[in-house]
Amino acid sequence: MKPRILLTLSSLALLFSSGVAVADPVAPPSPLPENSWSVPVAPGGPFARVYLPQNAPVGSDTVYGDSQWLQMNRNARHNAAVRVPKDAPAWFREGVFWRYAEARAWPLERRHPFGARTLGETEAGAVQTQFYGNALGVSVVGGVVYAESDDMFAYALNARTGQLIWRTSPVGNNLMGNPLVTRNTVYLAAGGVGFNFANVVAYAKKGSAIRGMDVSYNGIYALDRRTGRLLWHKGSVGEAMPTPVIHGRFLYFATGSGTVHALDRHTGQSVWKVRLGGNDNMSSPAYDKGRLYLAMASPPRLYCLDARTGKTLWHGTIPGAANTGMGDVSPAVGSGVVVMDTVTRPKRIHGRPTLEAVVRAFDARTGKTLWTVSTGRGPKPPAFKGGVPLIHGDVVYVGSPVTGRYVALDLRTGHRRWAWHKVAATRSAPTYYEGSLYIAGGDSLYRLDPATGRETGSFRIGGRMGIVSPTIVGGTAYVANSYDWIVAVPLSALSLSKKKAS
C-alpha cells in the first residue's frame, strides 16, 4: 500500500503526530508516553529494548550462585568465582556449553581482528576490544549472565541455555564494565574513550584534559533487573568507563574528569563528589572496609578515600608511572594489602617504544609501600596498559601486557613463585576456583596449577580476549570477548593438549 499523500495545510497538524515510523495519513500513531523516551532510542527501532520473559530462568535455576554482584570481578580481591552446593541442579555442577553472538559479533573462527589490514594486527585487536567487544568479563547472578558490550548494548542471558532474556542500549556509548546487580537493579557505566579537539588543545597547554568530554554521553544507567527497562540515568562530564562499586545504599564511580562520585543507588541523587584530578580510564574502585581504592592517570596516583565522605586518606604512586597505565588498572585489595600494577619509564629501544611493568603493594591502612617488583620491560602495549591483579590467599597473580607473562608473587614480600608465558595480551585477573587458576588469554581459556604455574588444561574459544576474567559459577566458566561473544564453557572441557602450541 502506497498512500498518495497530498496535503492541505489544514491536514498538517493532524499528520504531525509522534509517529515513530512513517506518519500515516489515515491513523497517526498515538503519542508515546514521556518516560518511554527518556533517552534517545526510537521505540520500535534497532536500539529499542528487547524483553523475552519466556527465556528467564525459573525455579531452582535462580537460587544458586550469587544473589548480587557489587564490584568488578565480584570482590575487592578480583576473584570472579562462586561455588555451588551439592544440591544445586546438575547443570550448575557439571557445566554448560553455549555461545551467544552480540550485536557487533565477528566470527570466532577468524584469525584476524576486524580492521587488521588498515590498522595492523596489534592495534586492530585493541580497537576491536574498545569498539565492538566486551572489555571485561560478565556478571552472573541468580542464573542470569549480565554483560556489557562496546556494541553499546547490555545483555541478560539465561546462564543455563544462553538464551536472550533482554537486550537494551539506553544511550549511544561504549559500555566497558562488568554490570553491577543488586536485588532489583542492574547498573551500567557508560563512557567513550576519546578526547575532542578542544581537549587536545587544553592538554597541550596545561598537561591535562578531561577524557570523554563532549565525545560521548557519559554516566550511570540503572535498569530494572528483570526486564532491562531504564529506571534512571545520571550524566557525568568525563567518561564513566570503569565498573562502579556498590556498598550499602551507595554507588561509587570515577570518571575521565578525575572526579569520584557517590550516588544514592536507589535514586541516582548525588551524595558527594570529589575532584582528584587526572583521568580514571578503567580503574574500577575497589571497596574494602569503609574505604575506596582507585587510581588516576596524569598525574598517576593510587588513592584511598573514606567511602563515607570522599576524603583522601592517603595517596601513593609507582615511581616512573607512565601513559595511561595507572588509570587503567583496578587495584586488588585483600588481607590489608592493596596491589597495584602500572607501566613505567617509557624508553625507545632500537627505535621502538618500550615500557617496564611494575607491581607495588601498599599497606591498605597507611599507604606505606610494602614492596615493589618489576615484571620486566617490553614493547609498549596498545590501549589498556596494565595487568589487573588477583589476590588469593597469600599470593598475588598478575599478568603483564608488556612481557606477555603471568607471575605469582608472594603477597607479603613480592617474592616471585613462578611465571607463565603463553599468550601475548595478558591484562586480566585470573580466577581462582577449587584449587585451579583460570586465565582467559589469546583465543583460549587456560587452567594452571596455582602452586607451580604448570598448565593443566586449555580450551580454544576463538576470537580474542580483552581484560576478561573468567566468571566461574559451579562447573561453568563464562567469558565475554573482544569479538563480541559471550561463551559458556564447562570446566570439564579444559583438556591438556598432547602437542603444546608454540
Next chain:
Amino acid sequence: MKPRILLTLSSLALLFSSGVAVADPVAPPSPLPENSWSVPVAPGGPFARVYLPQNAPVGSDTVYGDSQWLQMNRNARHNAAVRVPKDAPAWFREGVFWRYAEARAWPLERRHPFGARTLGETEAGAVQTQFYGNALGVSVVGGVVYAESDDMFAYALNARTGQLIWRTSPVGNNLMGNPLVTRNTVYLAAGGVGFNFANVVAYAKKGSAIRGMDVSYNGIYALDRRTGRLLWHKGSVGEAMPTPVIHGRFLYFATGSGTVHALDRHTGQSVWKVRLGGNDNMSSPAYDKGRLYLAMASPPRLYCLDARTGKTLWHGTIPGAANTGMGDVSPAVGSGVVVMDTVTRPKRIHGRPTLEAVVRAFDARTGKTLWTVSTGRGPKPPAFKGGVPLIHGDVVYVGSPVTGRYVALDLRTGHRRWAWHKVAATRSAPTYYEGSLYIAGGDSLYRLDPATGRETGSFRIGGRMGIVSPTIVGGTAYVANSYDWIVAVPLSALSLSKKKAS
C-alpha cells in the same frame, strides 16, 4: 523449551557451530557464508541490514528528480535542489509530508537536547548532532531518500511515503555525510570525531595529531543501492567524516590524517593518495573542472589539487584562521571562484572565548585572493565552526554560527547585500529553488527572498538542525536533523506567521 545442556567432550565439536544466537544441541545453525560477515555485524542482530523491497518506489515515481548524487549538497555550488518537469506525478510537484524516526530519535517536541542538564544547552545540542543525529542533509535520487546518521545507520526511504526500504549499519562508527549515489551504488564515509590519548600526547609534543585514529573504524563503505548490501569497504587511518566526491571512475575523500585518497569507485582500489598534513574534519572536497578543492585544519589551509594526480596546484589560507574551522567547512566553487569560510583570531572578551568569522573568495585557477569579508565576532561556537557557503548566480549566501546571521555577498566583490538574523546556529548552506532561498535553522525551515533577505515563510519542524541544507525535489523539502529524524515538508506548507517570533 529449555534444553538441558550437559556435554561430553565428544559432543563439543558438533555444538561449536557458527550459531549466531544460542548454540542448539539438536540442530546447530549452518555456518554463515563468509561474505555475509565481512564487517562485525551479527546476522539477525540489531545491526543486521533490513531490506523491505515492497516499500521501494515503482514506475513513474522512480524516473523524475536526479539520477545520481555525486557530491555534498549535490554540486560544487552546494545547491541541493532539482526541479521536476510538469509531467512528473502530482506528488512530486505538490509535495509530500511525512516524518521518519531514525534509530536514536529524540522526540521532536522536546525543547532541550538530550544531556542538556549535564553538558549545558549549547554543548548538548552540538554533542547530539555528533552522536545521534544527521549532521548533514539527505540525498534524493530516483524517488528514494538516502540518509546517514550518527546513530551509525544509513537509511533508504521512499521519497513519497517515507517508508523504510533498507537500513544498514556496516560498521560501528559515526556516519556524518551526505550519501553519494551512482547507478548501482551508495557510498558512505565513516569516521569518529575523537582523539585517543597517544594522539593527545603527540599533539602536545608536535602540534599535530591524527583525528579518529584508533578511536573508531574509518573509511569508505560501498553498498548496493537497491538493497543496502555491503559491496566493499576500504579502511583509512584517520576519520573519513566528510562526504566524498565522485567524478567519473574515481571517488575522492579526505581524512583526519590530512590525507586525500582517490579510489576506483567500482572496486575500492587505491588510485593515488597524498598526505597534505593537518586534519580534514568536515571539509568535503568540491570537484570542479578536473580539480578538487578542500581544506585542512592545523595548519589551516585551502587546497586545490589536480584530480588526476593529487598534485597540489595551489593552496591558500584565511589569515588568523583558528581552531578546527578551516577543516570544517566545505568550499563552494562556481563561476571560477572558490568561496571559503572559517573562524579566526580567538580572543577572550569578558572572560568568554570569542571568534571572528571571515569569508574569502579565491580565484579557482590561480588561488589568488579576490576578496575577504568579516562577518563579525561572537561567542565561540561548539563543534563545527563555520558556515558552508552556497553560490547561486553572482551571489554567495553564507551563515555564521559565530554571529547567528546569514549574509548575501556579491560573488565578484564580497559586497554585502543583506543580512538575516533569526536562528542561532547558522552553519548550513541555504538552498536556492525557483526564486526562493530555503534555510534549515533552529527547529524550522525558513524561506527568504534571495534579493532582499526578507522572510517569506517558515514551518516549524521541531528538533534542531545540524549543518543541514534542505534538499528540494519539486514540491518537497527533505530535511534530516540532529534529533535523528528525516522529515519531508511540502513547500506549500511554509507560511508567513503573523506574529514574528522574537
